[in-house]
Amino acid sequence: MLMSITAQDVQKLRASCSVGMMEAKKALTEAGGDFDKAVELLRKQGSAKAAKKADREMSQGRVHSYIHGEGRIGVLVEISCETDFVARNEAFVEFCNDVAMHTAAMSPIYLTREEIPAEIIAKEVEIVKEQNVGKPEQVMEKIVEGKLEKYYEEMCLVDQKFIKDEDMTIAQLVESKILSIGENIKIKRFCRFELGV
Amino acid sequence: MLMSITAQDVQKLRASCSVGMMEAKKALTEAGGDFDKAVELLRKQGSAKAAKKADREMSQGRVHSYIHGEGRIGVLVEISCETDFVARNEAFVEFCNDVAMHTAAMSPIYLTREEIPAEIIAKEVEIVKEQNVGKPEQVMEKIVEGKLEKYYEEMCLVDQKFIKDEDMTIAQLVESKILSIGENIKIKRFCRFELGV
Numbered sequence: 231m232l233m234s235i236t237a238q239d240v241q242k243l244r245a246s247c248s249v250g251m252m253e254a255k256k257a258l259t260e261a262g263g264d265f266d267k268a269v270e271l272l273r274k275q276g277s278a279k280a281a282k283k284a285d286r287e288m289s290q291g292r293v294h295s296y297i298h299g300e301g302r303i304g305v306l307v308e309i310s311c312e313t314d315f316v317a318r319n320e321a322f323v324e325f326c327n328d329v330a331m332h333t334a335a336m337s338p339i340y341l342t343r344e345e346i347p348a349e350i351i352a353k354e355v356e357i358v359k360e361q362n363v364g365k366p367e368q369v370m371e372k373i374v375e376g377k378l379e380k381y382y383e384e385m386c387l388v389d390q391k392f393i394k395d396e397d398m399t400i401a402q403l404v405e406s407k408i409l410s411i412g413e414n415i416k417i418k419r420f421c422r423f424e425l426g427v
Numbered sequence: 428m429l430m431s432i433t434a435q436d437v438q439k440l441r442a443s444c445s446v447g448m449m450e451a452k453k454a455l456t457e458a459g460g461d462f463d464k465a466v467e468l469l470r471k472q473g474s475a476k477a478a479k480k481a482d483r484e485m486s487q488g489r490v491h492s493y494i495h496g497e498g499r500i501g502v503l504v505e506i507s508c509e510t511d512f513v514a515r516n517e518a519f520v521e522f523c524n525d526v527a528m529h530t531a532a533m534s535p536i537y538l539t540r541e542e543i544p545a546e547i548i549a550k551e552v553e554i555v556k557e558q559n560v561g562k563p564e565q566v567m568e569k570i571v572e573g574k575l576e577k578y579y580e581e582m583c584l585v586d587q588k589f590i591k592d593e594d595m596t597i598a599q600l601v602e603s604k605i606l607s608i609g610e611n612i613k614i615k616r617f618c619r620f621e622l623g624v
Contacts, residue, residue, distance in 0.1 A: 421503055
């Protein structure tokens with residue numbers, strides 16, 4: 231079924247995916263007017279573009295801090311980019327602050343799922359399997375997969391839903407910034423201290 | 428040899444050890460007028476007083492950050508105290524900032540010497556022994572001890588000389604703050620990020 235392409239959708243798509251008007255229209259046309267599908271399409275293209283930029287050197291960046299509640303929680307993040315011009319760019323600084331603020335609020339433990347020790351994942355899988363004992367193997371596989379994704383989403387900064395826009399993960403936020411700022415950007419590390427925790 | 432006790436020395440001692448006039452005079456008298464010896468005496472007494480406070484609960488405190496050079500270096504410290512009254516106290520906040528700033532400048536790797544992995548200390552000892560091969564055992568012992576102290580002073584935050592006053596270590600700075608602020612204070616942890624390091 232072909233849906234109509236509204237000017238509102240084009241506007242919304244431009245804003246949420248940081249693309250130009252022609253690109254937004256093209257994606258909506260390709261998606262048959264389906265807004266969510268158009269977002270999906272643009273994100274895939276975005277990922278491809280972002281990947282192309284990934285081998286450029288990232289020697290610049292910014293160490294940024296965010297303190298919450300009169301020093302009850304503090305976060306330090308290091309975010310890399312390619313040039314010190316971008317490192318001083320207002321949009322980049324704002325992005326660093328968003329990531330630090332998100333980290334303060336959402337207390338991730340790891341940066342990426344690759345950092346989780348194998349034995350912790352094994353333990354999670356074991357618990358899920360125990361809770362679903364007796365389920366057919368294929369169903370079990372799906373359940374385990376789903377539960378692990380939930381686990382990553384809870385524990386890993388890049389897999390968490392961005393606190394200011396739950397429609398995107400932090401990884402997708404990074405991708406959108408790579409596109410809008412125009413050079414490769416990477417969250418390199420973070421540190422979060424909470425008083426007495 | 429008895430040295431005279433000058434008013435200047437009493438003043439200086441009061442300032443550097445955060446003690447009252449009577450205490451400063453007493454220490455100088457005990458030290459026979461020798462300023463350095465009086466400092467030593469007061470520090471020992473301070474340590475004793477500080478140790479007495481060490482078992483009081485420290486559930487309050489502050490997570491504090493310091494960013495240097497437009498985000499080139501960032502430090503996060505957590506410093507514990509006993510009451511949230513002190514956590515908000517100006518002198519305490521200033522102390523937190525001093526520790527964070529010092530950490531940014533002096534890049535310690537560990538908080539205390541107890542944190543250094545045994546194999547790293549063993550390696551250091553090995554190097555020193557190789558450099559001094561042939562020395563008598565007792566001399567060697569002294570050399571190793573001295574070199575290890577130097578190593579701690581370089582690597583461990585609490586053993587480093589305070590950048591704003593090289594006459595005291597960070598541990599001694601903490602002790603002086605325990606005495607002047609009047610409750611137990613402890614540097615609990617720190618994190619230091621330097622761009623691309």
